[in-house]
Amino acid sequence: MLIDTHCHLNDDRFRDDLDEVLRRAEAAGVAAVVVPGVDVASSERAIALAERYPQVFAAVGIHPEALDRVTERDFAAIAALADHPKVVAIGEVGLDYYWNVAPPEVQQEAFRRQMVLAREKRLPVIVHNRDATEDTVRLIEEMRHPDTFGVMHCFTENIEIARRCIAAGFYISYAGPVTFKNADRVRATAAQVPLVRMVVETDAPYLTPHPFRGRRNEPGHVRLVAERLADVRGLALADLAHTLTDNARRLFPRLTLP
Structure with missing residues (x-):
């Protein structure tokens, strides 16, 4: 049994065959899926999916790529959506200096603001970082804070960065890149991250x-x-899957398996 801790089922590319996608996930042993929002509209879609499917849970947030169009009403809307019983996290939020649609100081303020919201709601934060590692970790x-915790989404950094994130209360999430043929550095880090702080995701599509x-x-x-992580760690898939699922349930206290 596994939990996909980050999957954009609210993307239009799943519009025509979502039932089949979820049936295939169930057949692969996926017991639950967390669907993050990147703005108010996608957060609302994530909640709608969570209401429709018992194995789907939502996260709500404003992604740094959405900050060129955000308003105060958007932040208020996210705060209200966070009270929905199937919302398990604030996210996907963080910093993105690759696309850089908003100045770094604007991104950092939005990130701080949503981390405060997560603390107030006693929810974890799903953190996006692209080309902004030092500022992300610094923030x-x-x-x-004892009530600030979360997950570093699609982690590809080195073990020193992983240890800083873990010390700040965050889990490390691995996705498809750990399977790529040229991802030796990612696998080297995955071999050292404490198993009790590791989760998995797809970031699908x-x-x-x-x-x-x-x-x-x-x-x-x-x-x-x-499977790739089990190979890296020298573990049976069943044993690692049990640990990963337990970790995901600790990370998302509101997530209850159907």
């Missing part, structure tokens, strides 16, 4: 794992991520 260290790269990703493929 979660500055915001360190993106980052499809080997050997299906080039196709649309989907939640059933989280098994391929777990």
Whole structure:
């Protein structure tokens, strides 16, 4: 049994065959899927999916790529949506200096604001980081608090960064890149991250794992991520899957398996 801790089932690419996608995920042993929002509309869609499917849970948040169009009403809407009983996290939020649609100071303020919201709601934070590692880690260290915790989504950094994030109260999530042929550094870090702080995800429809790269990703493929991690750690898949599922349930206290 596995939990896909980050999967964009609210993406239009799942519009026509979502029932089949979820049936394949169930057949692959996926017991639950967390669907993050990137703005108010996608957060609302995530909640709608969570209401429709018992194995789907939602996260709500404003992604750094959405900050060029955000308003105060959007932040208020996210705060209200966070009270829905099937919302298990604030996310996907963080910093993105690759696309850089908003100045770094604007991104950092939005990130801080949503970490405060997560603390107030006693929810974890799902953290996006692209080309902004030092500022991302610095901010979660500055915001360190007994009630601030979360997950570093699609982690590809080194073990030193992983240890700083773990010390600040965060889990490390691995996705398709850990299966890529040229991802030796990612696997080297995954071999050292404490198992009690590791979870898995797909980030579907993106980052499809080997050997299906080039196709649309989907939640059933989280098994391929777990299989590669089991190989890296020298563990049986069943044993690692048990640990990963327990970790995900601790990370998302509101997540109750159907």
